[in-house]
Amino acid sequence: MTATLAEHDAMRRALDLARRGPRGVNPQVGAVILSPSGDVLAEGWHRGAGTPHAEVDALSRLEPGDARGATAIVTLEPCNHHGRTGPCAVALIDAGVSRVVYAIADPNDVSSGGGQRLRAAGVDVEQGLLADESHDLLDSWLTVQRLGxxxxxxxxxxxxxxxxxxxxxxxxxxxxxxxxxxxxxxxxxxxxxxxxxxxxxxxxxxxxxxxxxxxxxxxxxxxxxxxxxxxxxxxxxxxxxxxxxxxxxxxxxxxxxxxxxxxxxxxxxxxxxxxxxxxxxxxxxxxxxxxxxxxxxxxxxxxxxxxxxxxxxxxxxxxxxxxxxxxxxxxxxxxxxxxxx
CATH class of the missing domain: 3.40.430.10 (Dihydrofolate Reductase, subunit A)
Structure with a gap:
């Protein structure tokens, strides 16, 4: 499935939201939740180490069940590990999200694999929307991941x-x-x-x-x-x-x-x-x-x-x-x- 115009707009918004977060150990990430008709239901971004990740931040602004059948637009692949917070991939699955579109894959071996986990749960997943813009935003963080x-x-x-x-x-x-x-x-x-x-x-x-x-x-x-x-x-x-x-x-x-x-x-x-x-x-x-x-x-x-x-x-x-x-x-x-x- 090709990303819709609403999803393109939402990814641009997610990138703007990501820039609000601090640049540091964790990546700057933004997320937008869209209704099946393409309306914005909620927005979120990561505010720093130990705080909810962007997807969870956005979901927290909704009532239980409001995200069922929705699409999550995220600038970075949802994480798949337990750190200070739980896996975002699981949070999206539990919320009933039916589609996830993210810009770039998580290069971190510890936290990557969220896309695969979402697919295994029957969620429609698309990668690569506005990938160049997300790479530009996370350039220095991605370099640190590559170099160690x-x-x-x-x-x-x-x-x-x-x-x-x-x-x-x-x-x-x-x-x-x-x-x-x-x-x-x-x-x-x-x-x-x-x-x-x-x-x-x-x-x-x-x-x-x-x-x-x-x-x-x-x-x-x-x-x-x-x-x-x-x-x-x-x-x-x-x-x-x-x-x-x-x-x-x-x-x-x-x-x-x-x-x-x-x-x-x-x-x-x-x-x-x-x-x-x-x-x-x-x-x-x-x-x-x-x-x-x-x-x-x-x-x-x-x-x-x-x-x-x-x-x-x-x-x-x-x-x-x-x-x-x-x-x-x-x-x-x-x-x-x-x-x-």
């Missing part, structure tokens, strides 16, 4: 000869104001920003996302410090809008904890040793390299040892874009999958 951890972007600024600082250690500013504004824009798009204790103690970064006039962007990444050295009481990061998180050098446990906190996108800003550790452990999904037309010489490399000893071991990248930012260049690259190089 937050998406990691490693960023650094360097001179044309690959140096992050002059011989005396000074590094502000290698790049110009246009490139720095781009960095702050990307900080505002991240959920967390990571530096090592070495960079924090040497540069005392605020780790905020700021506009050209110095004001803070509406979205601020959570500051994350890697390393066991104490953060001074006077450190600028202590005045960040969000309390900073500190982890020892083990990256996998740190990323796992960030995922549990609802972090989808991590921006690694330094320094050279921390950046290299993410590269060395194959935890870098994207690179942002800001290149200034300057020569510094010396040994203050932008990236430390990444475990490459011969040219055959080079970590090959695919250049996604090159952009001129004032006098500087921004190179965006991603790792080439093994076997493709």
């Amino acid at each position: 951890r937050p998406h990691v972007t490693v960023k650094w600024a360097q001179s044309l000869d690959g140096r992050a600082a002059a011989s005396d250690g000074t590094s502000q500013w290698i790049t110009g104001p246009v490139a720095r504004a781009d960095v702050h824009r990307r900080r505002a798009q991240a959920d967390a920003i990571v530096v090592g204790t070495g960079t924090l103690l040497a540069d005392d970064p605020a780790l905020t996302a700021r506009a050209g006039d110095g004001s803070l962007h509406a979205n601020q990444p959570v500051p994350v410090v890697l390393g066991e050295r104490a953060v001074p009481d006077s450190a600028a990061v202590r005045r960040h809008p969000h309390p900073f998180l500190q982890y020892p050098g083990d990256l996998a446990p740190a990323l796992a904890d960030l995922r549990q906190r609802g972090v989808h996108r991590v921006l690694v800003e330094g320094g050279p040793a921390v950046a290299a550790s993410f590269v060395r452990e194959s935890l870098a999904d994207e690179y942002l390299v800001y290149v200034a037309p300057a020569l510094l010489g010396g040994d203050k490399l932008a990236l430390r040892d990444v475990g490459v000893t011969t040219i055959d071991e080079a970590l090959r990248l695919s250049v996604e874009s090159v952009e001129k930012l004032g006098d500087d260049l921004l190179i965006v690259a991603t790792p080439v999958p093994e076997g493709d190089s």
Whole structure:
């Protein structure tokens, strides 16, 4: 059965409802219940971990029996597991819903299978309505499900000869104001920003996302410090809008904890040793390299040892874009999958 015009309209509404929910550990999901004649009976959305899922939220607005023979329009496949809440697929079956239309399948092995369960109970099920729009909405959450951890972007600024600082250690500013504004824009798009204790103690970064006039962007990444050295009481990061998180050098446990906190996108800003550790452990999904037309010489490399000893071991990248930012260049690259190089 092909989706009706009313079902298309309802899915667009469900997507709007989904955006009301918080972005975090759980996906943003919206649901609309339609009568057999295509009228809206109820709406719902997921309001965060531990709260009713979108389908149950919508059903809760109806009297018992009102959903019998109805159609449920949902932006994500109804779940099929017992967590803090029961399976949405079962709730829809018990409510007497006769048809379920959802945009995209649940990629989580634990919660997926709702569509199959609904079909086994005799419910008419259709998948794929406005799938592209739902993918766009859930892009970062879906990435976390695929990777099993937050998406990691490693960023650094360097001179044309690959140096992050002059011989005396000074590094502000290698790049110009246009490139720095781009960095702050990307900080505002991240959920967390990571530096090592070495960079924090040497540069005392605020780790905020700021506009050209110095004001803070509406979205601020959570500051994350890697390393066991104490953060001074006077450190600028202590005045960040969000309390900073500190982890020892083990990256996998740190990323796992960030995922549990609802972090989808991590921006690694330094320094050279921390950046290299993410590269060395194959935890870098994207690179942002800001290149200034300057020569510094010396040994203050932008990236430390990444475990490459011969040219055959080079970590090959695919250049996604090159952009001129004032006098500087921004190179965006991603790792080439093994076997493709």
